Amino acid sequence: MSELCAELAALFPPGAVAAQLHGVAQPEYLTKDEISAVSHCSEKRVSDFTAGRLCARRALKELGIEGFSLLPARDRQPVWPKGIAGSITHTEGYSAAVVIRQGSVRSVGLDAERVAAVHEELWARICAPAELRNLRAFHGTRRGERAAVTFAAKEAFYKSQFALTGEWIGFADVVVELEDESGGGGVFTVTPQRPVLLQRQEPRQLAGRFRRHGEFVSAGIALC
Ligand SMILES: CC(C)(COP(=O)(O)OP(=O)(O)OC[C@H]1O[C@@H](n2cnc3c(N)ncnc32)[C@H](O)[C@@H]1OP(=O)(O)O)[C@@H](O)C(=O)NCCC(=O)NCCS
DSSP: OOEEEEHHTTSTTTTOOOOOOOOEOOOSSSHHHHHHHHHTOOHHHHHHHHHHHHHHHHHHHHTOSSOOOOBBBSSSSSSSOTTEEEEEEEETTEEEEEOOOOOOOEEOOOEEEEEEGHHHHHHHHHHHHHHHHHHHSOOOOHHHHHHHHHHHHHHHHHHHHHHHHOOOOOOOGGGEEEEETTTEEEEEEEEEEOOOGHHHHHHOOOOOEEEETTTTEEEEEEEE
């Protein structure tokens, strides 16, 4: 079952609510419209979709929103209730969602990765040369963890900016820098390597937070 997670919400500005789910979810918890939206999909896809929806539902309940069908748009983004920004992620064995009332925050992006799934062969695809150089300063499991955080930070950023611009951005188009803090997490900054549409909207800063939790890492960013 999904449960609220304060540590996950803390990746975002005050007012954010996050929920997570370990393991798999049963589709019987979807609404009729949500079931129709994935009726043509594989069992795995339905299970992921359900887990994300359960987390989103638990988090939305804290904002006083219940009985809402969270349907996917054509571009796969969830169509959040009016006035709400949110984001969903799922990786093997873990799903999560975050929601926040739109105000100063215009959009949010959340991504979780299982560290072991971000194999070394993927790093060259995920990382720009500067990021690969930074990774080399770390060894063993720390290096793998930082590669996974870099991946999660890029995916989280992608989701947050897509909600505002609809622009496709590739892994080489941004560079992420990580700064560890005590307590198993830290902050990250995102620097575009080419002009991106988001810059026209003059976001206050492109920075987010990450955390390590068991075999997973999560990254979250809010665009104000
Ligand atoms: C959209 C994308 C980021 C999803 O990431 P993922 O690691 O495959 O999957 P996750 O489980 O973490 O996230 C999936 C959820 O993101 C949300 N999502 C999907 N497309 C989205 C989009 N374009 N914008 C925002 N959120 C999106 C959905 O809620 C989806 O879950 P659901 O279909 O069950 O509702 C990825 O597939 C993608 O298209 N990436 C584009 C290139 C990129 O990542 N660039 C990074 C450089 S900045």
